Amino acid sequence: MKYYGVAIRNLNRQKKRSFLLGGAIAFGILVVTLINSFSGSIITNVGENFSQLMAGHIFLTGHEKTSTGKTINVIREDKKIIDALRQNDLPIRYFHKRSAFSGYLIFEGESITQQITGVDWSREKFLKERLVIIKGSLEEMSDPRGIIVNQKVAEKLNIEIGETLLVQLKTVTDQYNVGEFRLVAVSYDPGIFASISAYANLSYVNELLNLKEGEYQTLGIFLSDIRLIDYTAEKIYKTLIQREVPLFPRTSSEEGEYFQSLSRDIRAQTWEDTKFRLFTLNDFLYQVRQMVNILNTIALVVLLILFLIIMIGITNTFRMVIYERTREIGTMRALGLQRKGVRNLFLMEALFLSLGGVLLGLLLSGLLMFILSRINFGMDTPMFIFLRQGHLTFAMDPVRLILNISIIAVLTLLAAFFPARKAAKMEPAQALGKYY
């Protein structure tokens, strides 16, 4: 216990030096914590942003083969699926049916490519809450041919509320079709996702796609907790298999090539009636996970490089400290302090120095994160997908934090160990006789 006090007193004696060394450690931990915390929030933010854009966490799509081998995307009969979703004890908040197509919106000679999603407005409460309407009204979607486009699209087409625009598309079987929409509302431009932010009535979108009443293309399932995606998907998949719903195999999202290989299978295979595909948000997020892993690896490499440099500084500083305190060491040794005691005293100093630096670094990184999270980067930025409502968010994994602190503590102790051992080996008489 007595070493602690002496170690802290010694650090206090050379405030400037301790502050500089501690500052270097603080800088290292600051950089690493920022990277780790940013990457920690990426998965959550990207997941939430995607779940909002795609309207769900788990998705089911139906696929049929035509007589000529063409694959069409349609769900005609979903009773078994809906029963399975309702009867199980699953963390499902709600689910909804959607159809969508990519087509050209045309108005007075101007044309723009846009994905138009057909939704059942009576069930899409979440979408209603999320859409920021600038002009017009969502209530007007009672018009079967009503459409909501974003600000940018409305400006490009130079169209006003109430005006009629054409849409050119292809049906599920690739036939050309042309429809008419009436613009009822203009929504806030969601930046890089502007091309997939037009919404219309499910019934009219189905009509344009040449689907019959009650048919649709995607069943989106929202869960109460985004972390339960894999667990719930697995459970739904097993239940559907038990109920003899024909399903494509569900390979792990970790394999990464899932979508490509499945598309190849769908093209190559033949089957009767409708075969379903179950996929989750995590299947899309595989590449994001890879990016997060790369970021965390970069953070670790940065930490190690920074601390190699800091270690050299610590070693040199402690060698200097030992020269300065040679007579003091001699006195302590003459008064009965054992070699182990001298070594531990210096190691204790190094440990406190690193812990002080870590604490300062964490405080500074916390402050910086707070300031950065207050900045509104807006929604019209390529970074949008990594942000939450246009703001940076940070989430530090406690295990990673403990790992970082441990690495710093071990490296600092290692850096101070050799000078400390040298100090411990000094003979009291010789040490007392040294003058610098």
Next chain:
Amino acid sequence: MKAKFSLFHLIFFFAFLLSGYTEPNFKAILKEIDNMNNFKESDFSATYTIVSEKPGEQTSVMKIQMFRRDREDKFLMLILQPEVQKGQGYLRIEDNVWFYDPESRKFSHSSLKENIQDSEAKNSDFKVSSLSEDYDVTSWQEDKLGRYDVYVVELEAKHSEVSYPKLKLWIRKDMNQVLKVENYSLSGRLMRTALYPPSYIKLGNRYLPSKMLFIDELREGEKSQVTLTDASLSSLPDYVFTKSYLERVSR
């Protein structure tokens, strides 16, 4: 008055019967049109020049070299103009389409875009024609288009896997050549008009229109004119339909 009315009905009935007997064999006419545009017995090569006009934009010119072997479901399409796209090409072998970019010197699995490089001409305009297989004649009448006597024939798709569910054709009576086509969407809206002026290139016993004009009916003022030159039915070497050939000619 009553007798007159009955007589009118009688005349109408006979006229109707007579018209039934004189209805041209459209199945055969459509088959002939298909044959005219399909090259099952021989290879086909030609150069297409596509001039596209869009309101507010500069007129764009594109030149494409086309090699077709319909019997094996193969084609090679090489872009000769504009300069920025020179050397790019598509190779199709059955259901596989590859795109080659000479800049990266790489092939990528692709699908043919609907429209050829943002023009009003569609890839389907240069593919195997199957009007007689895919469509039924729903109505017809005789008319004149310019100085030509024509049949105006309305067609409806037999199944839902053809691009245009409805077509209206103006067919020259004297030589079963299409002079004009209107393409309709599933909802019945006119989407595009294609005009084939009667200026032909004679290849063997076929007549190919040397010029085509495609008018976008949804976007006012957008049209493309396609000119066919250097058409030939000469046999092409097998290596033409290979990736290595596309790579070589792209240099």
